Amino acid sequence: MNINNIEAFVYVFLFGSVNRAAEALYLTQPTVTARIQTLERELGAQLFNRDGKQLTLSDKGKQFLPYAQKILQTYQEAKIHLQKTPIVKRELTFACVPSVSTHLLPNILVQFQKQFSDVSMRIFTGHSSEVLEKVLNKEVEFGIVRTVTHPNIDSFLFHADPxxxxxxxxxxxxxxxxxxxxxxxxxxxxxxxxxxxxxxxxxxxxxxxxxxxxxxxxxxxxxxxxxxxxxxxxxxxxxxxxxxxxxxxxxxxxxxxxxxxxLARDIRLIYLKGEDRSPFLSFFMNGGNAFI
Structure with a gap:
């Protein structure tokens, strides 16, 4: 089935006439008519009711229309996607407790984006124990938590919150x-x-x-x-x-x-011992109190 024939069918429906559809597609009227007729033969169904110069969708045309529109949309999306120049972006993934994500991170992340504009981020939130588990399982590069201890974890004071x-x-x-x-x-x-x-x-x-x-x-x-x-x-x-x-x-x-x-509420950065540190960890080590 030719995508051009489906396109002609949808355009005739949208513009209400073969002439206007032909203008929009930069084609001649006979070409658009021929494409509609070819599509009808392939489907074995009449798609339009013809009353002189007026065209209206037949019952079969109404049934086929949503499929035709979906086919065109999928084709156009695929074409755009394939023509895009791939952009390789770095990614930072970390986890933190909700109070940090709500009150401390916004100002820090503004500065982070200025310094690392090509880096996308994924942030998970959870209780300190959940953040610790994600760090231990290497699901994230580091975590930001209340004080926790574990033999496989190093920590650094991120922020002392009075x-x-x-x-x-x-x-x-x-x-x-x-x-x-x-x-x-x-x-x-x-x-x-x-x-x-x-x-x-x-x-x-x-x-x-x-x-x-x-x-x-x-x-x-x-x-x-x-x-x-x-x-x-x-x-x-x-x-x-x-x-x-x-x-x-x-x-x-x-x-x-x-x-x-x-009195202060200590918030700490945690990361795995003996592992290569995240290239972004030093930014957060310096940023805990500097940007808040």
């Missing part, structure tokens, strides 16, 4: 000077990731001061904790990167605490 207290607009602590932990522990507190290092680090902060924090809600993610604070349910200690946009927009306010020691 943990600070955040409150909702209008909270009394915003106007209070010299806020101390004693001013905070009775407030309705929202803790995230029960059992995590962050959880124990913040809880221990109050324990060392012999204070029993008023934890009214525990949630499994910092994003949820942040939303709860913005809703006015309570206040929360959160990684600074998690709340920086909301602080700019004044949906959240950071409260300096006079007697709080520096």
């Amino acid at each position: 943990i600070e207290l955040f409150v909702y607009p209008g909270h009394p602590l915003i106007k209070q000077e010299n806020v101390r932990l004693h001013d905070v522990y009775r407030e309705p507190l929202i803790f995230f990731e029960h059992g995590s290092l962050d959880y124990f680090m913040i809880y221990s902060l109050f324990e060392t001061m012999h204070l029993n924090p008023n934890v009214i809600l525990e949630v499994d993610s910092m994003e949820t904790a942040k939303k709860m604070v913005m809703a006015g349910i309570g206040i929360s200690f959160l990684p600074k990167s998690c709340a920086q946009n909301e602080v700019k927009e004044k949906h959240l306010f950071q409260i300096p605490i006079k007697d709080k020691p520096p």
Whole structure:
């Protein structure tokens, strides 16, 4: 079956006449008519009803039309694909925890694209244990996680994310000077990731001061904790990167605490020991704090 004959059939349908189809195809009217007739003979079916100069699709023509259009589309796509000059692109594949992909990566990747414009990226997200597994299985070149340990893994501090207290607009602590932990522990507190290092680090902060924090809600993610604070349910200690946009927009306010020691959430790059390092690893080693 000749593709030109199918093309003539579709064009006659689209333009409503042989004359207009011939003009669009830069062919003569007899040539287009001959192609339609050849196609009808091959199919053993009349595709158009002819009433003088007016052409309308026959029932068989209506049945054949979607097939003809699909054949033409597939042919055109294949032609375009084959005529393209192949572009060989380098690829970077890595995995990270969701908080990193949401809050830290965007600014870094802007700089990465400027430096490596010919590199495409695939990024997987998951819990630290899932990222570790992908690194161990060589599914990714490296991972970005909370602190994890494994005998086959080397790690590098990617970013130290300060943990600070955040409150909702209008909270009394915003106007209070010299806020101390004693001013905070009775407030309705929202803790995230029960059992995590962050959880124990913040809880221990109050324990060392012999204070029993008023934890009214525990949630499994910092994003949820942040939303709860913005809703006015309570206040929360959160990684600074998690709340920086909301602080700019004044949906959240950071409260300096006079007697709080520096707390930070360590994010680390992990990669296999004894393997050739990813050619892009040095960029991320230098970029964790530089571009954030």
